[in-house]
Amino acid sequence: MSNFVTLSTALTALRAAQTGIDVTSHNIANANTAGFTRQRVSLTTNTPYDSAVGPMGTGVGVEEIARIRDTFLDMRLHASNSALGSMEVKADLLARTEALLGEPDFGITKELGEVWATFDELSLRPTDKSVRLTVLSALDTLASRTRTIATSLDALGDDVRLQLNDSVNKANDQIQQLADLNKMIASLQGNGGGAPNDLLDRRDLLVDQLSRSLGASASYAEDGSTRLNLNGFELVSGQRANLLVLQPDNSLLHPSGSTVPGGGRIGGLQAFLVTPGGLLEGVKQQLNDFVTELVTQVNMQHAAGVDLNGAAPAAPPAPQLLELTGGADTLAVGITDPDLLAAASPGMGQLDGSNAMALAQLRTKPAAVGLPVIDEAARGLITDLGAQVASARRQAAAEGGLNSAAASARRDHNAVSLDEEMVGLVTYQRSYEAAARVATTIDEMLQTVVSRLGVVGR
Amino acid sequence: MRVTQEGMVQNTLLRLQERIGRLDEAGRRLSSGKIVQVASDDVSGMNRVLSLRARIRSREQEERNAADGLTLLNIADSKLQTVNTRLLRVRELTVRAANTTDPAARESLAKEIEAIRDDIASVANTSIDGRMLFAGTANVPQAVTVPGFAYAGDYNAIQRRVSDEDLVTVNVNAGELFGFDLPAGQDLFSQLDGLAADIRTSNGTTVSARLDELDAGVARINRGLAAVGAATNRIDAAMVRNSDEQLALKGELAKVEDVDLAEAIMDLQTQEVAYQATLAALSRVLQPSLVDFLR
Numbered sequence: 001m002s003n004f005v006t007l008s009t010a011l012t013a014l015r016a017a018q019t020g021i022d023v024t025s026h027n028i029a030n031a032n033t034a035g036f037t038r039q040r041v042s043l044t045t046n047t048p049y050d051s052a053v054g055p056m057g058t059g060v061g062v063e064e065i066a067r068i069r070d071t072f073l074d075m076r077l078h079a080s081n082s083a084l085g086s087m088e089v090k091a092d093l094l095a096r097t098e099a100l101l102g103e104p105d106f107g108i109t110k111e112l113g114e115v116w117a118t119f120d121e122l123s124l125r126p127t128d129k130s131v132r133l134t135v136l137s138a139l140d141t142l143a144s145r146t147r148t149i150a151t152s153l154d155a156l157g158d159d160v161r162l163q164l165n166d167s168v169n170k171a172n173d174q175i176q177q178l179a180d181l182n183k184m185i186a187s188l189q190g191n192g193g194g195a196p197n198d199l200l201d202r203r204d205l206l207v208d209q210l211s212r213s214l215g216a217s218a219s220y221a222e223d224g225s226t227r228l229n230l231n232g233f234e235l236v237s238g239q240r241a242n243l244l245v246l247q248p249d250n251s252l253l254h255p256s257g258s259t260v261p262g263g264g265r266i267g268g269l270q271a272f273l274v275t276p277g278g279l280l281e282g283v284k285q286q287l288n289d290f291v292t293e294l295v296t297q298v299n300m301q302h303a304a305g306v307d308l309n310g311a312a313p314a315a316p317p318a319p320q321l322l323e324l325t326g327g328a329d330t331l332a333v334g335i336t337d338p339d340l341l342a343a344a345s346p347g348m349g350q351l352d353g354s355n356a357m358a359l360a361q362l363r364t365k366p367a368a369v370g371l372p373v374i375d376e377a378a379r380g381l382i383t384d385l386g387a388q389v390a391s392a393r394r395q396a397a398a399e400g401g402l403n404s405a406a407a408s409a410r411r412d413h414n415a416v417s418l419d420e421e422m423v424g425l426v427t428y429q430r431s432y433e434a435a436a437r438v439a440t441t442i443d444e445m446l447q448t449v450v451s452r453l454g455v456v457g458r
Numbered sequence: 459m460r461v462t463q464e465g466m467v468q469n470t471l472l473r474l475q476e477r478i479g480r481l482d483e484a485g486r487r488l489s490s491g492k493i494v495q496v497a498s499d500d501v502s503g504m505n506r507v508l509s510l511r512a513r514i515r516s517r518e519q520e521e522r523n524a525a526d527g528l529t530l531l532n533i534a535d536s537k538l539q540t541v542n543t544r545l546l547r548v549r550e551l552t553v554r555a556a557n558t559t560d561p562a563a564r565e566s567l568a569k570e571i572e573a574i575r576d577d578i579a580s581v582a583n584t585s586i587d588g589r590m591l592f593a594g595t596a597n598v599p600q601a602v603t604v605p606g607f608a609y610a611g612d613y614n615a616i617q618r619r620v621s622d623e624d625l626v627t628v629n630v631n632a633g634e635l636f637g638f639d640l641p642a643g644q645d646l647f648s649q650l651d652g653l654a655a656d657i658r659t660s661n662g663t664t665v666s667a668r669l670d671e672l673d674a675g676v677a678r679i680n681r682g683l684a685a686v687g688a689a690t691n692r693i694d695a696a697m698v699r700n701s702d703e704q705l706a707l708k709g710e711l712a713k714v715e716d717v718d719l720a721e722a723i724m725d726l727q728t729q730e731v732a733y734q735a736t737l738a739a740l741s742r743v744l745q746p747s748l749v750d751f752l753r
Contacts (some may be wrong), residue, residue, distance in 0.1 A: 031463065094498075103504070103508070104494075104508055110511075112512075113516075116515070116516065117516075117518075120520075120619060124523060124618070127597055349593075349594055349614060350595065350597035351589055351616065352595035352614060354617060357619050357625070361619070363516060364516075364622050365622075379508045382497050383497055387501045412460050412465050413460065415464040416462065416464065418463050418748065418749065419747065419748040423748070
């Protein structure tokens with residue numbers, strides 16, 4: 001056994017302690033880095049050699065610097081991310097839609113109430129021109145309020161479409177980055193080095209983001225590369241990225257030629273926009289149905305009366321009291337001459353207001369048996385949407401609870417604990433000091449051998 | 459279980475978010491004064507709010523309708539009372555005329571009856587807001603044309619809506635009041651003309667015979683008064699019901715929609731304290747670290 005061997009054993013201990021301190025300081029430096037996974041030095045004994053007294057240890061070696069990460073926790077979080085992303089977006093967009101309706105203070109129901117009241121007022125003073133003008137202006141206010149709501153629903157749709165486009169571009173960007181990272185990781189590992197932990201962290205962060213934005217999920221290949229899947233379609237395999245193309249109908253086209261259903265936030269945006277069956281379309285449809293019903297019943301009742309000249313209102317295609325040429329955004333008042341308002345019933349004098357009264361009664365009494373009550377239809381429109389918003393919010397909140405549990409379980413496992421690192425720092429510092437002491441001891445022993453030995457009698 | 463700084467910060471931040479969210483909601487409720495601000499806050503609550511508001515708006519309009527009807531009825535009532543008094547005076551004059559033979563006295567009696575006839579015609583032509591009160595639904599300048607004394611109106615009812623279903627007729631027309639619906643010559647004005655002529659030219663018996671016609675005319679006016687009175691009663695009752703209902707509806711709306719101020723203030727204060735407590739906990743939790751104790 002040689003003193004020189006022991007010196008090199010002390011050297012391995014110094015190096016191991018140094019590596020430990022390096023890794024610890026890297027952990028501390030990245031304590032707040034998004035997606036960072038704490039790293040640990042794993043040490044192993046060096047191969048012993050055959051000494052005279054049997055196998056003798058030759059110190060310590062650094063086996064690897066490992067990430068403390070659990071793929072199972074990742075996958076649990078990714079699944080929840082996708083569901084949460086889509087529900088959050090749905091709840092948010094529905095709430096924006098609800099705000100556009102402006103109920104109860106600035107919405108359709110208030111203007112509708114004014115229309116019924118002015119019809120009643122007309123029944124009191126059928127020949128009064130100013131009352132007739134008030135009726136037309138109340139109808140006009142209702143029509144313009146309805147048009148505003150309808151067009152702002154369209155504008156919201158355009159807005160969301162832009163948002164969807166941005167999200168898809170960003171997701172594509174991240175898909176490409178993921179493929180590039182796969183390539184870098186493969187080349188580093190191919191060169192015989194250990195796992196490039198920090199690149200793996202960056203890759204996993206991208207998967208996190210893509211699971212939230214697109215609902216993608218990852219699986220890990222034997223060679224350490226990540227496969228990214230979306231509902232059974234491959235987005236990243238090794239170094240190849242399959243970028244998605246947003247189609248005019250808001251679906252996503254995969255390079256394989258098929259349409260991929262999106263998940264996560266993008267899936268939520270799609271669910272809002274998609275036609276047929278999308279959330280926005282549903283609201284617009286309900287609004288259109290309501291407006292059609294309003295126009296039908298008001299015109300039907302109006303046509304049953306006669307105007308100030310005793311003439312019945314002209315049948316279509318002549319302009320009717322309310323005109324609807326398309327969706328709710330085309331609602332308009334068709335009559336401009338107040339004298340043409342049919343306040344009276346046929347066969348009655350000019351001062352008869354019974355048809356105006358019947359118009360006012362449309363509030364609670366449909367124009368014909370079997371038709372819906374207009375006020376109830378308006379309320380139905382608002383409460384249906386409200387119920388959708390409330391339910392989407394509840395679902396998002398429930399999924400949010402699951403998600404934060406999954407996230408915190410993973411964080412507890414992955415994240416840097418400064419206390420732990422401090423303990424590590426102290427430990428490695430002490431072992432460094434001890435190893436240095438060993439080296440000093442050997443040095444002193446060698447000093448004895450070199451300078452003191454054989455000086456007897458000199 | 460392993461606890462990390464990041465985990466602690468994230469968890470506390472989450473709680474802080476939740477707290478400040480509740481604080482914000484409590485503040486919004488207090489500042490707006492409304493529990494239900496959008497339908498998604500409380501779907502069935504919003505349904506009640508909208509329905510109650512629509513009903514209140516309708517009741518307010520019905521109150522106006524009823525008040526308008528009541529005005530028409532009150533004027534009609536006082537005008538018909540006047541006609542009744544005038545007709546009693548005619549009866550008195552007729553009796554006096556039957557008992558006198560002095561042509562000068564008879565002439566002056568006939569003159570007074572003609573003046574009363576014109577009076578009644580002007581009552582029949584009472585206008586309110588520029589329209590004839592007794593001409594049905596016809597929009598004519600005079601209900602009874604002067605001169606000529608013919609009815610220019612129609613026999614249609616004018617109705618006022620005093621509740622969702624309740625329609626009250628608020629007019630009586632001069633046609634029925636003065637007998638224009640009877641065969642020609644039997645209306646009140648022709649009869650008064652005939653009476654004046656008889657007083658001038660005929661004997662007491664002929665004049666007395668006219669008294670029956672007069673009584674029939676008074677009875678017609680009384681029927682009109684009865685109709686007006688009945689309609690007035692219906693409207694009065696409807697107005698009482700209406701104001702009761704408005705009170706009840708508004709009370710209910712307040713219950714569904716409005717914030718209980720005391721409760722809202724308490725809630726805001728509670729949320730504020732809870733938020734501050736969370737902040738304090740956060741500052742305590744994040745302070746200490748092993749770093750502080752290593753040298």
